[in-house]
Amino acid sequence: MSGCGDDPVTLSGRSLHPGQANGVVLTLDEPLSFWGGVDPRGVIVDAHHPQRGSTVAGQVLAMRAGRGSSSSTAVLAELIRSGHAPAALLLAECDAILVIGALVAAEIYGTTLPIVQLAHDDLARLHTGTRAAVLAHTAPLAASVIATSR
Amino acid sequence: MPGDDGLVLTAEEQSMLAGEQGPATAMCMRLIVGVARANGAERLVPIESAHADGCLYHGVAGLEFTERLVSLGARVRVRTTLNVGSLDLLHPGLVRADPEVAENGRRLMDAHVALGCEPIWSCAPYQSGHRPTEGSHVAWAESNAIAFVNSVLGARTDRYGDFIDIAAGVAGRVPYSGLHLTRNRAAALVLDFSAVPAALLDDDVAWPAIGALLGEFAGTRVAALTGLPGDLNDGGVTEDRVKALGATAASAGGVALFHVVGMTPEAPTLDAVLAPEATTVPVTAHDLRRARERLSTAATTSLDAVSLGTPHFSLSEFAALARELRAGPSFSSSVDVFVSTSRAVLAQAEARGYADTVRDAGGRILTDTCTYVTPVLNDGIRTVMTNSGKWAWYAPANLGIDTVLGSLAECVASARAGTVVRDERLWG
Numbered sequence: 057m058s059g060c061g062d063d064p065v066t067l068s069g070r071s072l073h074p075g076q077a078n079g080v081v082l083t084l085d086e087p088l089s090f091w092g093g094v095d096p097r098g099v100i101v102d103a104h105h106p107q108r109g110s111t112v113a114g115q116v117l118a119m120r121a122g123r124g125s126s127s128s129t130a131v132l133a134e135l136i137r138s139g140h141a142p143a144a145l146l147l148a149e150c151d152a153i154l155v156i157g158a159l160v161a162a163e164i165y166g167t168t169l170p171i172v173q174l175a176h177d178d179l180a181r182l183h184t185g186t187r188a189a190v191l192a193h194t195a196p197l198a199a200s201v202i203a204t205s206r
Numbered sequence: 207m208p209g210d211d212g213l214v215l216t217a218e219e220q221s222m223l224a225g226e227q228g229p230a231t232a233m234c235m236r237l238i239v240g241v242a243r244a245n246g247a248e249r250l251v252p253i254e255s256a257h258a259d260g261c262l263y264h265g266v267a268g269l270e271f272t273e274r275l276v277s278l279g280a281r282v283r284v285r286t287t288l289n290v291g292s293l294d295l296l297h298p299g300l301v302r303a304d305p306e307v308a309e310n311g312r313r314l315m316d317a318h319v320a321l322g323c324e325p326i327w328s329c330a331p332y333q334s335g336h337r338p339t340e341g342s343h344v345a346w347a348e349s350n351a352i353a354f355v356n357s358v359l360g361a362r363t364d365r366y367g368d369f370i371d372i373a374a375g376v377a378g379r380v381p382y383s384g385l386h387l388t389r390n391r392a393a394a395l396v397l398d399f400s401a402v403p404a405a406l407l408d409d410d411v412a413w414p415a416i417g418a419l420l421g422e423f424a425g426t427r428v429a430a431l432t433g434l435p436g437d438l439n440d441g442g443v444t445e446d447r448v449k450a451l452g453a454t455a456a457s458a459g460g461v462a463l464f465h466v467v468g469m470t471p472e473a474p475t476l477d478a479v480l481a482p483e484a485t486t487v488p489v490t491a492h493d494l495r496r497a498r499e500r501l502s503t504a505a506t507t508s509l510d511a512v513s514l515g516t517p518h519f520s521l522s523e524f525a526a527l528a529r530e531l532r533a534g535p536s537f538s539s540s541v542d543v544f545v546s547t548s549r550a551v552l553a554q555a556e557a558r559g560y561a562d563t564v565r566d567a568g569g570r571i572l573t574d575t576c577t578y579v580t581p582v583l584n585d586g587i588r589t590v591m592t593n594s595g596k597w598a599w600y601a602p603a604n605l606g607i608d609t610v611l612g613s614l615a616e617c618v619a620s621a622r623a624g625t626v627v628r629d630e631r632l633w634g
Contacts, residue, residue, distance in 0.1 A: 072244040091264075092603060103603070123460075126347060126367020127264055133369070134265030152241050153367055159240045160271050160369045163233055171244075197243065 064202050067178040071192035071199040072150055073158040075168030078189045079143035081182050081203065082107070082115040087123035090131040090154075098140035116188045116201075117142035118179055122151035132157030136167050144190040145171040146201060148179045172199040212248050213239065219250055222377060230280030234373035241370060242381035251343050251382040256282065256375035257331050257355075259289035259347035260368040261318045262579060263311035271369060272317040275376065281322040286375035287331045288323045289348045290518075290575045291315040295327070296549055300572050302581045311580075321372065327574035328548035330449070330518040332359065335550060340471050343386055345374035349462070350517045350596060353452035356463040358438065358445065360471035362386050365462050385463055391472065392481035393430035393465055397423060398488045400433030406491055406632055407435055410447065410613040414595025415497040416489075417451040421459025422497070423487055430465040430479050438469060442522025453517050454501075454595030495633055501598040504608035507626040510587040512537075512617045513577045513601075515546035516594040523614070524551070524560040530618040537568035538624030544582060549573045568621075578604055591620050 085106040088094070093102035098113030113135070122128060132154055135141035141161075145154060150173055158169040170192035182188065182203055192199035215223065223239060225232040242250060260268055292311030294301050303311060319325050328334045329348050332355060338344045340360035346352050347366045355361045364384030366374065374380045385391060397420060399407065406412055420429055436444035448466065455461035465473035473479045514527070527545070537543050545564055547555070552573050555561040561571060577583060578600050583590070591610040592598055598609040610626050619627040 073240065096265075126259070126349065126365060127262070128367075129370070130260070130264035130268045130368040133267035133271070137265070137267040137270075150244055150246075152244060152370070153365075155241055155244045156237065156367070156370045159237050161267065163236065164267070164271055164274055 067201040069172040069174040069199045073171040074194040075170030077143040079116040084119035087121045089123045090128035091125040113140040116144045118146040121149040129157045136161035148176045230278035234376040237373040245383040247381035247383040250379040254342045256286040257346040258371040263292040282375035283378040286323045333520040334548045347371040349456035350453035353456045395429040396486040413447040413450045414454040415494045417454025418497040420455040426460040432467045457596045457599040501611040504589045511542040511590045512621045513592045516597040519547040524555040528560040528563040537621040541621045543569040546572045
């Protein structure tokens with residue numbers, strides 16, 4: 057893992073769903089639809105997606121926005137249930153479809169998948185393969201992402 | 207970007223959240239409030255009805271969530287109709303679901319009924335007796351139904367989906383945000399069709415093509431469409447066209463609201479819906495041709511099946527199909543023909559003889575579900591013709607099938623001929 061000796065960068069964002077997670081960053085070049093775009097093991101299978109073949113399971117998944125069907129809610133909840141969900145979601149645009157998946161999983165499985173909204177510029181400072189620690193509070197809706205630099 | 211939690215709840219809503227109206231209501235309110243906080247909503251808004259699509263099986267989590275609500279004693283507090291499930295409960299031989307989907311899909315449908323939802327099992331609830339009044343707030347799921355209820359009926363829903371739809375039905379509330387707010391219903395984009403020949407716009411195929419263009423240009427933005435003919439009170443022809451338009455736009459671009467100027471209720475004039483600094487895009491016949499071709503992936507004219515009724519066939523669509531079939535030959539034995547509809551519309555089509563006309567020609571009628579969300583088509587089927595832009599959009603990826611988009615008349619002619627027949631004179 058690169059960047060161990062570098063100063064980490066701290067990004068402030070807005071919590072969309074509370075939780076705490078650590079993991080390796082996977083940044084997506086395009087929005088991803090979980091429904092039809094991710095298989096049951098968390099592998100990206102959308103034939104048109106630039107990161108096809110990457111796995112989202114256990115990663116700190118950074119993408120501009122969610123995309124597509126509202127059925128992505130159920131797919132995300134199912135990935136959380138089966139242990140193949142991302143460790144955290146970092147988005148530039150609020151996506152209620154994904155927030156609901158995390159809310160439902162918290163209700164019925166007691167899991168916490170933090171979802172954080174970052175400014176577009178801050179999201180662009182994150183790079184695949186670096187480590188990130190994500191902390192999202194319930195209120196007053198603050199969140200932070202501490203990431204190692206490249 | 208960090209914002210304050212400005213959400214204000216009424217005393218009634220606080221009571222619901224605190225569990226004073228039972229644990230199921232409290233759980234549903236936690237979901238609604240969680241989304242409201244994420245959206246930055248300042249309050250919730252009561253809804254008059256809901257349409258839930260969580261009854262289609264996507265995995266164990268959805269089933270466990272719904273059965274948890276049942277075990278907690280949940281009941282919907284507003285009228286809540288149900289979208290398609292994974293099974294055709296009336297014609298069980300038509301769906302070839304694997305044992306898990308058959309078992310859990312049935313349990314999921316049963317659990318939704320146990321919550322007090324109306325089992326209409328249709329993606330076109332607006333043509334099965336559920337038509338909210340203009341200006342009312344509702345919580346609808348299913349992208350085509352969202353587009354229709356917002357655009358054609360002028361009721362107000364945001365984009366809802368699994369879990370939040372049934373939670374809204376139980377809580378009777380949704381966040382006051384998104385398309386519930388007047389300011390978010392203005393058109394940021396105008397698509398002008400006045401340069402497209404009238405004869406082209408009078409072909410049914412033009413309407414899913416318009417929808418594909420709308421989805422492409424608008425994405426998730428609200429658009430106004432000018433220069434389109436039609437009257438929503440003409441007995442169903444225009445309504446079915448706009449239904450096809452909206453379903454395709456919702457699939458191709460995430461459109462949840464559009465205005466057809468001079469036709470849909472919020473747009474008597476362009477000025478009534480125009481946002482400041484809206485941009486106008488002139489649409490040409492060439493653009494429509496390109497959109498039509500995008501919805502047709504098949505390279506040959508060989509044909510294995512025809513799929514009609516996505517969204518579910520209306521009574522007026524059945525009437526048009528029966529007219530096409532009258533006094534003509536049956537379908538080719540080499541082409542499987544499916545019509546998906548709701549059980550309510552099927553009952554009306556039976557009473558008028560339309561259903562028998564379809565069956566006599568060799569067609570099969572599917573209810574409660576749809577041919578692109580559950581296994582209905584035989585494994586050997588490669589090329590399918592459809593009059594549905596939504597079906598044509600999803601089938602290549604979902605089912606690995608090549609599609610040909612055609613009008614109802616072209617679908618019938620092709621099913622009879624056993625090969626793709628399209629009238630290219632208008633489109634050449």
